[in-house]
Structure formats: C-alpha cells, structure tokens
C-alpha cells in the first residue's frame with residue numbers, strides 16, 4: 001500500500017460508505033419487499049461512523065430504530081469499472097458493521113417516494129468493528145454473522161445467502177461510482193431486524209473472527 005494513512009482506522013479517512021439493500025432474500029421478504037434483480041444502493045456520510053466505546057444515538061425524530069448487522073468490505077485500491085475477476089484485488093479487508101435504520105422514517109419515505117437519507121444517514125448510523133485484514137477471512141462469501149440485543153439472538157445469517165456476491169457488487173458499484181481507497185461497502189442484512197431502545201446492549205459478531213458491543217442512547 002502506497003498511502004501513509006493507516007487503513008486500520010479506515011473510518012477516519014472520511015471516504016464513502018456505500019450500502020447495498022435487500023441483498024438477502026429472507027430480509028427482503030420480512031419487510032414485504034420484492035427480491036431485487038439489480039442491487040439497491042444508498043449512501044451514508046462518513047459522519048455516520050461510530051466505534052466501540054461510543055454509543056449509538058436514537059435520532060430525535062424516530063421511535064423505531066432498527067439494527068441491521070452486515071459484513072462491510074474495506075476498499076484498499078480504488079478503481080472505476082472494475083471487472084468482477086479483478087474485484088478482490090481491490091479489497092484491503094473487512095469490518096463488521098451495523099446499518100442502523102430509523103424504520104418508521106424509512107416507511108414514511110417509501111410511502112411518499114422520498115429518499116432514505118433521514119432513515120439511514122444520521123450521526124452514529126454506521127457502527128463498525130475493528131478493521132479485519134483480508135487474510136483473516138478466507139471466503140467472505142461464506143461467513144456467519146449474528147447480532148444479539150441484551151443477550152437475545154435476533155439476527156443470524158451467512159453471507160452465502162447474499163443475492164449479489166462481493167465481486168459482483170464491487171464491479172457493479174464501480175461502474176457507477178468510482179471506488180477509492182478507504183471506502184466501505186455494506187453488503188446488506190439477513191432477516192431478524194428489530195427495534196432497539198435506549199440502554200439496550202447490542203452484541204454482534206462474525207463467527208470466529210470478531211465481535212463488537214454497542215450501547216444505545218437517546219440525546220438529552
């Protein structure tokens with residue numbers, strides 16, 4: 001890597017967070033959405049990042065904040081229109097991520113045909129684990145991800161259930177949005193999304209690789 005900045009703290013780079021929605025059929029179905037034939041994309045700003053030790057804040061305008069546990073892909077080498085067969089060369093590593101979603105606000109946006117910004121892009125909407133170097137996950141298309149709220153298992157899935165694979169997503173996204181070193185791709189969530197309240201404790205993991213813990217708070 002030629003950059004002097006350290007990808008171990010990719011969240012400090014201020015680069016793009018590109019999110020893929022409805023990439024697991026069981027989650028698309030639980031929210032009564034059609035299973036997509038093309039990736040559904042949206043963005044979060046880098047101000048959405050939060051790391052362990054800080055709390056996830058419920059946005060003041062929401063009464064139904066949901067967790068979505070997702071595998072994140074950290075880009076190590078930028079590119080435009082990256083072919084699928086070269087896509088993994090652009091990956092530096094991974095992170096476990098939460099795509100925190102104000103579900104009530106998202107439902108209203110969907111009804112009104114408005115963008116999801118208020119539902120998905122607020123401060124602390126992207127909790128992330130430590131950086132996981134690429135070598136630590138031999139097959140990112142076959143890892144188990146899970147999430148517990150106050151000790152109760154709510155989400156459990158395997159990245160093998162994803163509709164669009166990581167190489168496909170890197171290729172697809174980079175044709176539309178140039179990828180840069182330090183960008184993060186959130187690859188979508190399996191079923192089991194549910195509401196969290198202030199004081200809840202979220203524990204999430206990639207089996208055998210990493211776990212992370214966050215508390216939920218509400219601004220005073």
Ligand SMILES: O=C([O-])CC(=O)C(=O)O
Pocket residue numbers: 019020021022023024027028031068099101106187188189
């Ligand atoms: O809000 C949604 O249901 C879409 C999404 O982010 C996901 O599937 O991960």
Ligand SMILES: [Mg+2]
Pocket residue numbers: 019020021068070099188189
């Ligand atoms: Mg999501």
